[in-house]
Amino acid sequence: MATIARSQTLANRSRMTLSSAAGWYVVLGIASVVTIFPFFWLVTTALKGPNDAVFSFPPQWIPYEPTLHNFTRVWQQITVWRFFLNSLFVATCTVILNVTVSALAAYPLAKMRFPGRELIFYSLLATLIVPLELTYVPGYILAVRVFRYDDTLWSLIFPNVFSAFNIFLLRQAFQAVPNDLIDAARIDGASELRIWAQIVLPTVRPSLATAAVFTGVTSWNALLWPSLMLRTREIYTLPVGLNTLRGMFSADFRLIAAGTIIAIIPILIGFIFAQRYFVSGLSGAVKG
Amino acid sequence: MKARIWSRVTPYLFLAPALIFMSVFTLYPLVAVGYYSFTEYDILRPPTPVGFANYQHLLNDNVFWLSLRNSFVYLIVTPTIIILSIALAIALNRKLPGISFFRTLYYIPVITGSVAIGIAWQFLFNGSGGPINGLLIWLGVIEKPIVFLTEPDFILPIAMLMTIWMGVGYYMVIFLAALQNISEDLYDAALIDGCNRWQKHWHVSIPGIRPAIVFVAVISSLSALKVFDEIYILTNATGGVLNSGSTIVFYLWKQAFRLQNVGYASAIAMVLLIITLSFSIINVRLLEQRDD
C-alpha cells in the first residue's frame, strides 16, 4: 500500500515539475523585474546625454543619445575607487578583529569552568539589549576628546570589535564540538590557546563564516557612524562618499546615477564571485 | 604550581579582549548617556546639570511622540518581509535549471547598500517625472504626478517599501537554507494524507522552519524599530515634511548632531533603551512559550 502510494506521489511530483515549470519561471521573472528595476533606471539615467530628459512625462526609458561622458566626469571629479578601498580596509580589519576577539571569548564560556562564568555570561546577554545607536553620542565624544581617532578609519573599526551576538553565535558552535577531542589534547599537554587555534576553530568554520559575513556586511553598509566620524574626503567609506556625491552633483542626476553605478559595480563583481560564502555563511546561522 | 595558576587565569585571558572592548564601547557609553540625559550639553562647552528637565520636555514634545509612533508603525515591515521571503524561498526551493541565478539576483539589493538604493528610490519616486509617477499616470490611477517625497502620508510607506525590498533577499536565503533542512519524507507523508500543494506548505514547510521564522522576526523587528538610513537618505536628512518620516533614532541623531542638544538626545536614547529592553523581554517570553 505504502509503496504504491509512494510511486504515485513520485509520478505526481515529476508531472507537476514539467507543467508548472513555465509558471514558476513567470513568477520568478516578475520578482526579478521588481528587483532589477531600480538598478535599470539608474543605468539608463547614467547613460543619458545632456539632451535626454532625466525626468519627463512620459518617462523616457531609453536614452536617445547614450554616452559614457557622465562616468568619465564623475571619475575625474571624485575618487570613488578610493572610497571602495577604504570600505574594504575597514570591513576587513573589523571582521578579523571582531571574529578573533569573539572566538577567544566564546571558548571559555563554552568549554571551561571558572568562577564568575555565569555573571559574565549574563552581562554579555544584557549588552545585547543596548542598541548601538545609543552609544553613538558618547562614542563621538570619546572619539573626539579621548582617543582622538576621529577622522581616521580606526574610529570605524574599534567600536565594532565587541559583538555579543557573535560571541553567542560562536559559543553555540563551540558547544557542539565533542569534549573528547579537547580532553585528549589537554591530557597531551597542549595549551588552551593551541587547542583553541588548532582543534576547535577549524571544526566550527561554518559558524566563523557566518559571523564574518554578518559583521562584514554590517560594516560595509554602515552610514550613520562613519558620516559622523569622517571629515577628510580621502578616507570616506563608500556609503559616506556616495552621499557626498549626491550633494556635489545635485544639479545633475545623470552624474549622481553614474557615480552610484561606479560605486556598486565592484561590489556586484565581488559578490558574484564570492556568493557561495555568503549563502553558506547565512545558512550556517540557522543550523547553528 | 605555575601551571595551576596559569590554568586558573587562562579563561580570563581569553575573555579579556572582549570584556575590555565591551567596557569601553558599550558599558561606558551606557553610563555616559544616562548621565548626559540629566544635563544640557552642546559638546563645545561643558555640560550643565538640569535634573529631569529633558524628560519633562520629552513628554510634551509632539515630534518625539510622532517619531515613537513612526518607529512602531515601521514594525509592519517585519511580517511583510517574512511572508514575502518565505514565499520566495519556497519558490526557489525546487530544481529548475538556472535557479541559482535567480537566487543570486534577489540577493543583490542586500549588498548594494542603503545609500545607492536610497538614491535609486529618490529617482523612482521623483515628483516631476519619475517612473512610478509615469506608471501610475499611464495606468490611469492618477492624473497629475504626485510629489511623493513631500507628501507627509507617503514618506513612511516609501521608506518601508525600500526596507522590504532590501531585506527580502537577505532573509530569503536564511529561509531557503531552513527549508532545505526539511526532509522529503514529511512532504511525502503530507501528500499521502491528501494535502494539495498549498496545504503541504502550510502544514509542513512553515512549521518546519519555525526556528528560522523566530530568528528573523527578532532581528527584523529590532532593526525596524531602529531604522535610520532610509529616512536619512530619502528625506535628505530633514526627516520629511511635518517630520512625517522621523523615527526614534533619526530624532536622536537630529537632536544630537544637528541641533547640538546632546542632553536631550541622551534622554531620547534612554527611551530607546527601555523600548529595546521591553522588546527583548517579550521576544524571550514568546520563545519560551513556543518551545513548550
Place this chain on the structure above:
Amino acid sequence: MRRIFALPLAIISLISLTLSACGSSTPQTAQPQIVTQIVRETQIVEVEKTVEVVVTPTPGPHPEAVISGVEEGAEITFWTFYLSPTFDQYIKDTIARFNEAYPGVKVRWEDRQATLQEEYRNSLAAGNAPDVVNIPTDWVLEFAQKGQLLNMSEALPPEVQKQYFEGLFNQVNVGGASYQVPWYQAVDGYLVNKQLLTQAGLTIDDLPKTFDEQKEFCARVKAATGIPCGLRLNTGNLLQSMAYEGNVTIMDANGRFVFDSPEAVSWLQYYVDMIKDETTARDILLLNSSDDRIGLERFSAGQMPFYVTGPQLIRLVRESNPGLYGYLAMVPRAVGRSGKLPPVSMSIVVSKNTKYPRAAAALAVFFTNPRSMLEFSKLVQIFPSTPASYDDPFFTQPPVAIEDQIRPIARDIIARQSNILPEIPRLNEVNEIVRQAIEAAIFGGVPAEQALKDAVTQANTLIGK
C-alpha cells in the same frame, strides 16, 4: 662700511705714530747733523674711486600687509565653500600673493561642499577646527553665539574695518561686535526662462517687481502653461524670509518673539494659498539651502518660469541644458513688503581657538581686500564687499553677457544691503520651530494664525521669556 676700515686705520696710525716717534730719537750732541736714515713710513693716500656696491634696502611695508604681529612660521588651514575645482587657480594665486605680503606663513587650503556646516561643527567639537573658514553669512550667528569665533571688531585695526561696506561688516553682530569679515556678495535676481514667458503670452516687463505682484504672476503663468513657479524660502533662517518679504517685526524691544502678528499671518497665508492653488512647486519651497541646486536643475529642465538665484550659477544651467542658455535673462528680483532685499553674502571667519590668530586674521583680511575682491569679480559674477573695488573700470563698463547685466547697478544694491533682523538667540532651534509651523500650515492644514501663535509660544519658552 666705515667700521671695517676703522680698526686697521687706528692700528696703522698708531703704528705710524709710534714708528715716527721711535724713528726720530737720536743721541744728544751739540750740533744738529743731517743724517740720512731709512725710515719706514706708512702713508695714507686718499683716492676717490667709483666702486659698485650692492645695496639691499630694508623692506618697507607691503601695501597689502595690513595686519601686524603675524606669527612667524604659522601654519594655518583655510576652508572654502563650493569653490573647487572652478576657482582653484584664483585661490592658489591669491594665496601666493598673500605669501608675498606675509612670508613665512604656510596656508593649507581645502574646499568643502554640501557638508561644510556639519564638518565645521564637528571639527570645533574635536578641537582641531580650521583656522580660517569661508561660510555663508547666515551661519555666522550660530558659531558666534557659541563663542567659537574670533571677534573681528576687536582683532582688526579700524582702518582695516573701514575697507568694507559698513552695513556688510556689521550684518550679523552679536553683542554689538562683528565676528566675520564679508567676502563676496551675490546679487540674487530672477533667472528667467524667456521661452516659457513667450509661451504664456508674457514679456520680460511683465515680471513682478514686488512680492504681491509675484503671486499674481505665478497664477497667470500657471493658468496659461500649467507650469508653476519655483519659489524658495530661506530654510536656514526662515525668520529672515518673513522679515524681508512680509515686513514682519520678529522681536519686540524686550527680546520676546512676536512673529504671530497680522503681517506674519498674511505672509504665511500667501504661501499657503499658493501651494493650495499649485501656483508654486511643493517640493521647492522648503528646499535645504545645501540642496538648492535641485531647484536649479528643475529650472534648467524648463519646469519653472524663473528661479531666484545668482548670476554666478548660470554656468551650471549652461552645463546642464545648453539649449536653454540662449533664452535666459537676468533681472532684479521682486522686492518684499519691507522694501529691502536680504543680503546674499559669504563671509570669512576665524576660529577662536586658532593657534595663530594674527596670521589667520591676516589671511581673512587679505582675501577680502579690494584687490583680491576685484580679481575674483573678474572671474565670476560675484560682487565685492569693499567699496574701493568698484572704482575700477571693470564695474563701470556696460555689460555684454547675460551674466553681467546686473554689474553696473550692483554697487548700489550692495551698498543698500543691510540687516533688518535683530540678533536671534538659539537660532537653529528657533528656526526649527518656525519651520514646523510653516509646514503645519502649508502641508498639515493648520490655520496660519494658530501655527504661528504656537510657534511664538514655543520659541519664547525656549529662550526663557
